[in-house]
Amino acid sequence: MKNQERTPIFAATLETGPKKYLIYLLIAIIVVFFAFPVFWLLETAFKAEKDFLSIPPKIFFSPTVQNFKEVLAKRDFGNAYKNSLIVCSVAIVLSTVIGVPAAYALSRFRFRGRKFLSFYILSTRFFPPVVVVIPFFQIFSRLRMTNTLTAMILIYLVAILPLVIWVMVGFFADIPFELEESACIDGASPIKIFTKIALPLVKPGIVAVVILGLIGAWNELLYATILTGTDTRTLPVAIYSFVSYEEIAWGNLCAASVLAIAPVVIFTIFLQKYLVSGLTFGAVKG
C-alpha cells in the first residue's frame, strides 16, 4: 500500500470544519472496538488468578508472568508448538515448490483445458472445509495415517496450493515475456530461464503466498481437530483442549493464546503490504 502524503479529494471534506471532531470520535470508537479484546487478552495473560476472578474486573493490577511459566512448563503445549511449526513450514515450502512452477505453466503455456484447470483450481476455494473433512478422515483412516504429522502436512499443502497458484499466475502475467524470450535466444535452458529470470521477478508474490499460507495453516482448527491425536496435535487444538480439561484456567488460556498469536502478529507487522494480494487470490494487488 502506498504511503499517502495527501488526503484524497473525496475524503477531504471529512477533515474540514467542526465535523472533523465527530470523525475523530468515530475513528476512536472503531479502534477501541477492534483493539479492546486484544488488550484484554494481554491483561488477563499477565494477571494473577485472584485478579482475573475479581468483580468488578480490575484494570490496574500488579502484572505477573506466572501464567506464561505455567503454560511453558506443560509438555503438551511445547509439543503442540513444535508440531505446528513443523506442519506449517513443511506444508508452505512444499506448496510453494509445487505451486509456483504450476502457476508459471498456467501463465506461460497455452494448452487445451487451461481455462478449465484454472477455474477448477479457483473453485477448490469454494469448498467449505467441513465438506472435505469427512472424506479426508475416511481416506487417512484407510491409509492408517490419522494421528500423523504427514497427514496434516498433506492437507495443508493442498489447502494452500490453490492460493499459491492463483496469486502467482497474476504475478507471472505482470512480468514481460520478452525477457524470457531473449534469454531463450541467448541459449539459456528452459529451467534456467524459469529459475534465474522469472522467479526473481515474482519474489513479492512468493512472500505474499508464504505469509497467507502460514497464517491459514497456523490458525486452522477443524482438520486438526479431526486428524490429530494427543502427540500430533497442533497449536489450535492444544488451545481448544485447554478449556475442556481445565475449566476456568483463564490466565493460562490467555497466556497460551498470546504465545500462539505472537508469530503471525509479528509477521503481519513486517509484511502488511503483502497481505492484500494474498488475501484475494491475486485479484487485488496491494
Next chain:
Amino acid sequence: MKKNALKRSENYHANNIYPNKYLYYYLTPAVVMLVALCAFPLLVLIYNSFTDMSMVKPVTNFVGLRNFRKLLTNPDFWNRFVTTMKYVVSAVVIEMVLGFTIALLFQIKLRAKKLLRLIIIIPMVAAPVAMCFLWTIMFNPKMGILNYLLSLINIPPQMWTSSPDTALFSVILVEIWMNTPFVFLLVSSGMTALPQELFEAAVMDGAGFWQMLRKMLLPLLSPVLSIAFLFRLQDSFKVFDIIYVLTGGGPGTATETMNISIYKTAFQYSRIGSASAQALLLYIFVFAMSYFIIKRGNIGFD
C-alpha cells in the same frame, strides 16, 4: 489493480520457446496433488451421500436418494438453513458497510495511522480459536468484562452466548470483529489506487461529498467491492471455528449452522452418509452462488 491475468497471457507464445515437456514438468505435481486431495475426496463424499454409512455399523448399504429426501423434508434441516442464512447475510452486510466506512474514514490525515491500521487488522490474522476463547471470557455473564462495561452505562447484564435469544447475535458480533478488517484492508487498498484527477474535476463541477460517494467512489471501487463481497460470502458460509468454540451450536440449536450440523452428524453421531449428503448440498449451494457471482460480477477471475 484488478486485472485479468489469464486473458492477458493469451498473447504470449511460450509454446514456441519451450519444448512441451516442460509444461508437464511444471504442472504435473500440482495436478496430481489437487486430484488426489481435492477431486478424489469429493468423489468419496458423493459416494457416501448415497449410502447409510456409519462409523458404528460394519455394513454399508446403498440407499439411493434417501439421505437427500430425508434432509429436504426435515424441518430441522430448514431451520439450520435459516440460521446459516441469518448468520451469513447479517455478517456480510455489516462487514461490507463497516469495512467500507472505516476505510473511508482512514483516508483523512491521522497521527500514527500505520499503527492504528495494524491494530485493526490483528483480529483478522490472530488464531480464531484463541480469539473466540477470549470472547468467551469477555462474554461470561457473571465475571466477564462486557457486562461490567454495560453496567457502567446502566445497561442490564446480558446472557450473551448463554441464552438462545442472544447467542446468534453474540456469535455474529465476534464474526464481524474478526472479519471486517478484511473488507477494510481491501477497500483501503482500492481507494489508494483511485485516480485523483477524476475527483478534482468533480469538485470543480461542484459535486458534494455524498454525490462523489454515490456517483463515483462506489462505482469506481466496484471491482474491489465485488471481490470483498464474494470472499466474505464464501468464507462466512464456511465458518466453523467461531461457532464451534463460542457455542458449539447451542444453546439448544440457536446457533447451529449447516457447518456445525454436518460436523456433529459425522463425528458425534457417526452418521457419515447423512452428513455427507448435507455436506454435498452445502457445497453445491456455495459453488453455484460463487459461480453466479463470478460470472455476473465481472470479477477478475475468468
